Structures are given as structure tokens and as C-alpha cells.
Amino acid sequence: MEQHSRTDAYTDRYAARAAGMVASEIRALFAVASRPEVVSLAGGMPYVSALPLDAVGEMVGELVARNGSEVLQYASAQGDPALRERICEVMALEGVQASADDVVVTVGAQQALDLITRIFVDPGDVVLAEAPSYVGALGTFASYQAEVVHVPLDEGGLIPSALRETLERLRREGRRVKFLYTVPTFQNPAGVTLTPARRAQVLEICARYDVLVIEDNPYGLLGFDGEPMRALRADDAERVIYLGSFSKTIASGLRVGWALAPHAVRAKLVLAAESAILCHPSFSQFAVREYLSTHPWREQIKDFRELYRERRDAMLEALEAMMPEGCTWTRPAGGFFVWLTLPEGLDAKAMAPRAIAERVAYVPGTGFYSDGSGHRHMRLSYCYPEPHRIREGVRRLAAVVEQEIRLRDTFGGVRASAPGGVDTPGPGVI
Amino acid sequence: MEQHSRTDAYTDRYAARAAGMVASEIRALFAVASRPEVVSLAGGMPYVSALPLDAVGEMVGELVARNGSEVLQYASAQGDPALRERICEVMALEGVQASADDVVVTVGAQQALDLITRIFVDPGDVVLAEAPSYVGALGTFASYQAEVVHVPLDEGGLIPSALRETLERLRREGRRVKFLYTVPTFQNPAGVTLTPARRAQVLEICARYDVLVIEDNPYGLLGFDGEPMRALRADDAERVIYLGSFSKTIASGLRVGWALAPHAVRAKLVLAAESAILCHPSFSQFAVREYLSTHPWREQIKDFRELYRERRDAMLEALEAMMPEGCTWTRPAGGFFVWLTLPEGLDAKAMAPRAIAERVAYVPGTGFYSDGSGHRHMRLSYCYPEPHRIREGVRRLAAVVEQEIRLRDTFGGVRASAPGGVDTPGPGVI
Numbered sequence: 088m089e090q091h092s093r094t095d096a097y098t099d100r101y102a103a104r105a106a107g108m109v110a111s112e113i114r115a116l117f118a119v120a121s122r123p124e125v126v127s128l129a130g131g132m133p134y135v136s137a138l139p140l141d142a143v144g145e146m147v148g149e150l151v152a153r154n155g156s157e158v159l160q161y162a163s164a165q166g167d168p169a170l171r172e173r174i175c176e177v178m179a180l181e182g183v184q185a186s187a188d189d190v191v192v193t194v195g196a197q198q199a200l201d202l203i204t205r206i207f208v209d210p211g212d213v214v215l216a217e218a219p220s221y222v223g224a225l226g227t228f229a230s231y232q233a234e235v236v237h238v239p240l241d242e243g244g245l246i247p248s249a250l251r252e253t254l255e256r257l258r259r260e261g262r263r264v265k266f267l268y269t270v271p272t273f274q275n276p277a278g279v280t281l282t283p284a285r286r287a288q289v290l291e292i293c294a295r296y297d298v299l300v301i302e303d304n305p306y307g308l309l310g311f312d313g314e315p316m317r318a319l320r321a322d323d324a325e326r327v328i329y330l331g332s333f334s335k336t337i338a339s340g341l342r343v344g345w346a347l348a349p350h351a352v353r354a355k356l357v358l359a360a361e362s363a364i365l366c367h368p369s370f371s372q373f374a375v376r377e378y379l380s381t382h383p384w385r386e387q388i389k390d391f392r393e394l395y396r397e398r399r400d401a402m403l404e405a406l407e408a409m410m411p412e413g414c415t416w417t418r419p420a421g422g423f424f425v426w427l428t429l430p431e432g433l434d435a436k437a438m439a440p441r442a443i444a445e446r447v448a449y450v451p452g453t454g455f456y457s458d459g460s461g462h463r464h465m466r467l468s469y470c471y472p473e474p475h476r477i478r479e480g481v482r483r484l485a486a487v488v489e490q491e492i493r494l495r496d497t498f499g500g501v502r503a504s505a506p507g508g509v510d511t512p513g514p515g516v517i
Numbered sequence: 518m519e520q521h522s523r524t525d526a527y528t529d530r531y532a533a534r535a536a537g538m539v540a541s542e543i544r545a546l547f548a549v550a551s552r553p554e555v556v557s558l559a560g561g562m563p564y565v566s567a568l569p570l571d572a573v574g575e576m577v578g579e580l581v582a583r584n585g586s587e588v589l590q591y592a593s594a595q596g597d598p599a600l601r602e603r604i605c606e607v608m609a610l611e612g613v614q615a616s617a618d619d620v621v622v623t624v625g626a627q628q629a630l631d632l633i634t635r636i637f638v639d640p641g642d643v644v645l646a647e648a649p650s651y652v653g654a655l656g657t658f659a660s661y662q663a664e665v666v667h668v669p670l671d672e673g674g675l676i677p678s679a680l681r682e683t684l685e686r687l688r689r690e691g692r693r694v695k696f697l698y699t700v701p702t703f704q705n706p707a708g709v710t711l712t713p714a715r716r717a718q719v720l721e722i723c724a725r726y727d728v729l730v731i732e733d734n735p736y737g738l739l740g741f742d743g744e745p746m747r748a749l750r751a752d753d754a755e756r757v758i759y760l761g762s763f764s765k766t767i768a769s770g771l772r773v774g775w776a777l778a779p780h781a782v783r784a785k786l787v788l789a790a791e792s793a794i795l796c797h798p799s800f801s802q803f804a805v806r807e808y809l810s811t812h813p814w815r816e817q818i819k820d821f822r823e824l825y826r827e828r829r830d831a832m833l834e835a836l837e838a839m840m841p842e843g844c845t846w847t848r849p850a851g852g853f854f855v856w857l858t859l860p861e862g863l864d865a866k867a868m869a870p871r872a873i874a875e876r877v878a879y880v881p882g883t884g885f886y887s888d889g890s891g892h893r894h895m896r897l898s899y900c901y902p903e904p905h906r907i908r909e910g911v912r913r914l915a916a917v918v919e920q921e922i923r924l925r926d927t928f929g930g931v932r933a934s935a936p937g938g939v940d941t942p943g944p945g946v947i
Binding site: 095096097100101102103104105108109110132133135136138140141143144145147148149150151152153155156157158159160161162194195197198201205206207208209212223226227230231265299325334338339340341342349351352354355358359361362363364365366367368369370371374 | 525526527530531532533534535538539540562563565566568570571573574575577578579580581582583585586587588589590591592624625627628631635636637638639642653656657660661695729755764768769770771772779781782784785788789791792793794795796797798799800801804
């Protein structure tokens with residue numbers, strides 16, 4: 088082994104699963120995108136400054152002073168029982184009836200994804216995911232050497248007939264499908280929502296092909312119209328594993344998420360969690376528990392909804408007013424994201440450095456596919472920048488796209504970027 | 518799939534690695550051991566009540582109120598840069614010279630162990646560990662289907678000649694050894710410390726056989742005599758990956774640990790961390806950073822040392838005064854644990870239910886071996902109970918052992934418990 092070398096002298100020692108763990112070139116871009124002069128429509132960071140920070144600070148301070156010997160101590164790997172009761176109350180808003188005993192508290196829903204993949208996926212197993220799908224999930228699946236097979240979605244979410252055809256094909260091929268991973272509500276990155284009729288169909292198809300469903304639902308309470316959607320888990324407690332998170336409804340820096348799973352699976356998840364982290368930080372768990380017990384959290388979520396609705400409106404209006412012909416985009420009814428499709432012959436990944444030079448950032452679509460597609464797409468987030476910044480960002484983006492169209496028309500053909508490949512999620516692309 | 522069954526209807530779906538994730542019978546015992554009438558010498562919980570809780574509460578409250586938009590937000594997966602600088606200052610106390618850029622903040626050192634195993638270990642790879650070794654590490658190695666090969670230790674820590682012989686044998690057998698996992702200072706569970714002379718020998722042997730060293734050092738600053746030991750990492754920056762933790766020196770409920778690794782390995786660890794949890798809780802990281810910046814943490818560690826020294830003394834004196842002939846035990850110079858060996862013909866695992874009936878709990882030695890041995894040993898913790906409770910616990914334990922000796926002498930032979938097998942660490946057996 089060479090000493091003091093900056094090349095990777097450890098290459099021959101890594102496990103096979105580590106081969107896919109490579110930082111993509113897009114990361115370097117995001118380091119630039121965090122500069123204040125760049126309008127970032129890339130990150131999925133919630134706007135936590137809208138919280139009553141003085142009151143939350145006081146609450147947390149008292150918690151430590153009064154109850155520090157518990158708040159600062161190891162806890163059970165499953166998570167605090169009183170917090171798990173509160174979590175069940177939150178899920179009840181989406182029609183989910185659950186026992187606190189079937190909940191595991193995790194380091195964000197990301198850890199729930201990791202633990203579920205750990206207990207279910209052998210190398211080469213198939214995992215189904217929407218096309219496009221959450222970049223963090225694709226990274227986790229890749230790290231366990233799963234093969235991701237994408238199923239298309241449209242404005243109504245995952246397309247049931249495509250799901251059926253995919254499962255039928257995989258059955259013919261003798262492939263082992265471990266689960267369907269879906270973000271049915273205000274999807275990341277597409278911003279679309281699975282319709283109620285399709286929810287029933289998806290559950291029926293998964294039952295027929297005996298496939299588990301991982302329902303990832305971090306945005307479910309952030310809808311802009313009417314009552315929360317009924318969760319898939321509300322209609323099938325044995326087949327659906329539900330993942331939730333307080334990252335978007337309270338604060339992402341606490342890293343409190345959870346999995347609700349059938350009892351036997353929950354037991355395995357707790358053992359996997361112990362092996363992974365021993366136990367979740369009590370410090371965060373008690374903060375969330377106290378917040379849910381003493382603060383008007385439903386009103387706070389309503390405030391967040393209004394804030395994000397205003398930003399969604401700003402983005403949609405700006406896109407409508409400024410984007411060149413040939414661009415199309417989704418119209419989310421909640422959550423954080425708009426999914427934009429460029430005119431034929433443009434490549435969002437190749438265009439990204441030029442966009443950043445023009446002081447606007449987005450996530451190229453390629454990160455949301457495991458199969459190297461997605462070049463014509465990009466994810467635009469409206470959750471973090473203020474409305475005037477969103478408008479300015481879209482203005483800059485529209486100018487870049489116009490320039491690209493002119494280049495295409497002058498020189499012809501597609502200047503395609505290199506094939507995608509899955510990136511693990513940096514903080515910029517959550 | 519059967520509905521509403523409490524048996525595991527998911528058995529056929531799990532990954533191969535999940536087969537080993539089974540809760541041991543010892544868990545049920547520990548649920549009982551947490552009752553107040555039981556003196557628990559089982560848990561490895563630090564005595565966090567010794568912290569200035571009012572001051573820490575005030576500090577945390579101000580942190581959120583003043584800086585909530587950062588404290589409550591997603592952060593980089595590597596961890597806060599200023600915290601990583603502080604971590605380097607802490608390691609400098611053990612002679613470690615490191616750049617903050619080579620540190621990754623993890624959810625306790627447990628997560629560092631998990632991530633290291635994830636990037637290095639393929640199923641069937643060999644990992645070397647002391648006999649006995651930390652139960653949480655053995656659980657993690659098992660969950661990645663590593664084969665653990667134990668190397669004996671004595672009062673001076675890991676025995677270099679045994680390490681050499683083991684490596685020579687494995688080389689002859691053509692086995693792939695990924696790393697040596699060691700807790701060189703105030704070992705968990707044995708309470709012994711690797712001597713300075715042996716440190717040099719262990720590094721020299723690992724260099725000769727080209728084996729990485731994982732140095733797990735959560736107790737290094739909790740020595741009762743003189744200056745901290747020089748870390749293995751201080752003398753080999755390319756071969757040693759150092760794991761540290763604030764769980765024992767500040768507070769376990771924050772779950773702030775770290776890995777210091779060669780640059781290329783650190784980069785892989787960050788990618789693995791993103792896949793596992795996206796990022797570590799900022800809430801905890803900022804609390805530790807602020808504590809290290811504003812509180813007299815060196816004095817607080819000194820207070821902890823005095824507190825644990827008093828408890829260690831109470832335990833050693835009580836053992837000396839009360840344990841029946843034929844029992845032997847280690848005399849730790851720091852840390853949390855005494856390792857006790859029972860007379861021939863006694864079985865600490867079989868005895869555990871009887872001890873709990875007599876209101877004293879310990880961890881049977883079997884949990885600290887991957888090979889089913891350890892029946893004559895037990896781990897006794899002195900970190901959490903107050904001295905008078907430690908004395909009372911040892912009094913009860915001595916009575917149980919005496920009774921066992923009488924039974925052995927009356928009925929003869931060994932009433933052996935079932936072979937061990939690795940348990941993942943519940944909160945009771947940290």
C-alpha cells in the first residue's frame with residue numbers, strides 16, 4: 088500500500104457493494120450552487136425559519152434542564168413509546184389505524200429506507216420504483232446491489248397498467264421482485280399524486296403478484312387543497328410498509344422519521360436499527376414528542392402549507408410567463424417540486440453548468456432514474472427560496488433554455504451528456 | 518400471505534443477511550433487569566446526571582432561538598466543519614494529528630462501525646476481533662455476514678503472538694482478512710488496556726500482513742491514572758481508522774460519534790452515510806459543538822473520571838471482600854467494565870435468570886464471542902449505579918455464585934446453557 092497517496096490505495100479492499108459508491112460530477116456543481124448569488128431551485132430543504140424559534144428554543148432548553156437524565160441518555164432502538172403514540176395520531180390524519188408497537192423511529196425516513204432494503208434485498212433482487220423516483224431511494228437500492236426497474240408515471244401518478252405489465256414481464260423472466268417503492272403523494276421529484284382510483288388498483292395488482300409496497304410519504308400533510316389524501320397503508324396493513332418523516336412538517340435537522348410495518352417486519356427493523364446506530368438520538372425524539380404535545384403543530388403545518396402554496400404559485404406563474412415554447416411541467420397540488428420537461432434535443436444535465444454560470448441551479452433529471460435516462464427533465468424546487476427569488480430564478484432559467492434552443496437550431500442534434508448513473512443524495516438534492 | 522398472523526409471514530422474503538437478525542432470549546431478561554429493585558451491573562450507560570443540566574439546557578435553548586434556521590436544517594453528510602475541528606482537538610489529547618477534512622460525524626461510533634463494515638466487508642470475509650469483543654461490533658459484523666475470528670487477550674490487551682499466529686494460519690488457508698477490530702483502551706467488555714509495547718507490535722504485525730486496523734476508542738479519556746494513552750492512530754495514519762464518540766464524555770443521547778479515516782476511505786464513508794441516513798442530526802451536532810466551545814469540557818471529563826473511579830473502587834473492593842474463591846476478575850484502569858471469570862463448572866448464561874431472581878443483573882460472556890464460547894465469563898459494569906448499589910449488587914451476585922458452586926459440588930458436572938450466538942446490542946448491553 089502506498090503511503091500518503093491521494094489516489095485510492097484501498098480500492099482492492101472494498102466490498103463489492105462499495106463499487107457503486109462514487110460521487111458524481113454534479114456534486115461539484117452543487118458546491119457552487121450554494122453561493123448566495125445563485126438562485127437554487129435544486130435543494131429540497133424545508134423553510135424551517137418559519138418555525139417559532141424562540142418558543143422552540145425555550146421548550147428544548149426546559150426539556151434538557153428538567154429531564155436531562157433521560158433526554159441525554161441512550162434509549163430503546165425502537166424509539167420512545169410516547170413519541171410513537173404521537174406518530175400514530177399524525178398518521179390517523181391520513182386514515183391510517185396503527186399501533187405504536189408497530190412503529191420504529193428512524194434517522195429520517197432515509198434510514199427507514201436503508202433498513203428495509205437491508206432486511207429484504209439480496210444482490211440482484213428487483214425493486215420497482217416510479218420513473219422518475221426519489222434520488223435518495225435509488226442510491227440506497229444501488230448500495231445494496233438491487234436492480235431497480237422503473238414503472239412510468241403521469242399526472243395521475245404511477246400508471247397501473249404499466250405496473251401490471253412490468254410485473255407480468257418480470258414473472259415470465261423468473262425475476263424476484265422484493266417490493267414496489269412509491270411516493271404516492273406530491274411525489275419527489277415529479278410533484279404528481281396517485282389518484283384514489285389508482286391507489287385501489289395499485290394495491291390490487293401488488294396483492295395479485297404478491298409484492299410488498301413501500302409507501303414513502305414525507306409530504307402527505309403538505310397539500311394545498313382540502314383534506315390529506317388517504318394513505319395506501321390505510322387500506323392494507325399487511326402488504327404496505329409506511330414511511331413517514333417530521334423533516335418537512337417540523338424540522339429536518341432533528342432527523343426524526345419512522346417506519347410503520349407489520350409486526351414481524353417491525354421486529355427485524357429494530358434489530359437492524361440496533362446494528363446500524365444502536366439507538367436514535369433521544370435528544371431529537373424528546374424534542375419532537377414535546378413539540379407535538381405542547382405546540383399547536385396542526386396550525387404550524389397549515390402555516391407551512393400556505394407558505395409553500397404561495398411559492399408554488401410564484402413558480403407556476405413564472406414558468407407560464409417566461410419559459411419558451413416546447414417546455415412542459417407538472418402542476419403539484421402539494422409538496423415541494425415541479426418536474427419540467429425540455430424541448431426535444433435539449434439535455435438538462437449538459438445544460439446545468441451553463442445554468443449555474445447564469446446563477447440558477449436545478450437538479451438534472453438523470454439523478455432520478457437508475458437506467459441512465461432523464462436527460463430532458465429537471466426538478467425545480469420552490470420550497471426554500473422566497474417568491475421574488477423564485478421568479479428571478481425562473482427568469483434566468485428561461486434565458487438559459489432559450490439560448491440552448493438557439494444553439495440546437497443553429498448546430499442541430501443533441502449534445503447529450505454522459506449516461507446518468509445513480510448518485511447518492513447530497514444535501515443539495517434531497 | 519396470511520393476514521393478521523403474529524408468526525413471521527415474511528420469512529421467505531427476507532435477504533440472506535437478515536437470517537442472523539434474531540433477538541436472543543437474553544433480551545427478555547433485560548426487560549426485567551430494568552426494574553428498580555434490580556441492581557443492574559449490565560448496562561453501559563454513562564451517568565449523564567452528573568452534567569450541569571441547567572447550563573446545558575440554557576445553552577441548547579439559546580442555540581435554537583439564535584441559530585434555529587441552521588440548527589434545525591439538513592446539513593452536509595460529513596458533518597459540521599467547526600465540530601470536526603473540535604473533534605481533532607479532542608483526538609490531539611491522545612497524540613492524534615488529523616485534518617478535520619478526514620473526519621466523518623456519525624450516529625455514535627456504532628454507525629461508524631456499520632459504515633466501515635458496509636464499505637469493506639463482503640459476505641464470508643474475515644474480520645479479526647479480540648476475544649471477548651464489543652457485542653455491538655459483533656452484531657454489525659454478523660449482519661454483513663462477516664466471519665469473525667477471535668484473537669485472545671490478557672491483562673495487557675490483545676496478545677501480539679496470537680495475532681501473528683492467527684494471521685499466518687488465515688494466510689495459509691487463503692482467507693481474506695479485511696481488518697482487525699480492536700478496543701485497545703479500557704476494553705469493552707474486558708476492561709483491559711493494550712500496553713504501549715504491544716501497540717507497536719500490533720501495528721507492526723498488521724503492516725506485515727497488510728491488514729487495516731479499526732481502533733474503537735470511546736473510553737480513551739476516561740482513564741483513572743495519569744495522561745491519556747497514545748492512540749494507535751497516532752502512529753499510523755494510513756492503516757488505522759479511528760472511531761471516537763462523545764457518548765461517554767458528554768452525553769449518549771446526542772449520538773455524536775465519528776470516524777477518522779484515510780482520505781479515500783473517508784470519501785466512501787460519506788457516500789455510505791448519505792445512503793444510510795442522508796445526514797446526521799444538526800440539532801445534536803450543534804449542541805456538541807457549542808458545548809465544546811463554551812463549556813469547560815476538560816474539567817467535566819475530569820469529574821466523570823473521579824465519579825467512575827470511585828465506582829470502580831467500590832466494585833473491586835466488594836468483589837475482593839465477597840466473591841467466593843475460584844472467581845477471578847480484571848482490574849480496569851479506566852472505562853466502565855470489569856470482566857469476571859467463574860470457577861470451572863459454572864455457566865454465567867445459565868445462571869443469569871437465577872441472578873435476576875436475586876435482583877442483580879450482568880451480561881453473560883457469551884454475547885461477546887462469535888464462536889459460542891464465553892460461558893464462564895460475565896461483564897460487570899460500574900458506570901451507572903451509585904457505589905452503595907454496586908456493593909449491594911456484588912453482595913447479591915456473590916450469594917448466587919456461592920449457591921451455584923454448592924449445586925455444582927452436590928450434583929457435579931456443568932449445567933451448560935445453549936451455545937451463544939451473536940446478539941445485537943440492546944440498550945441494556947451497550
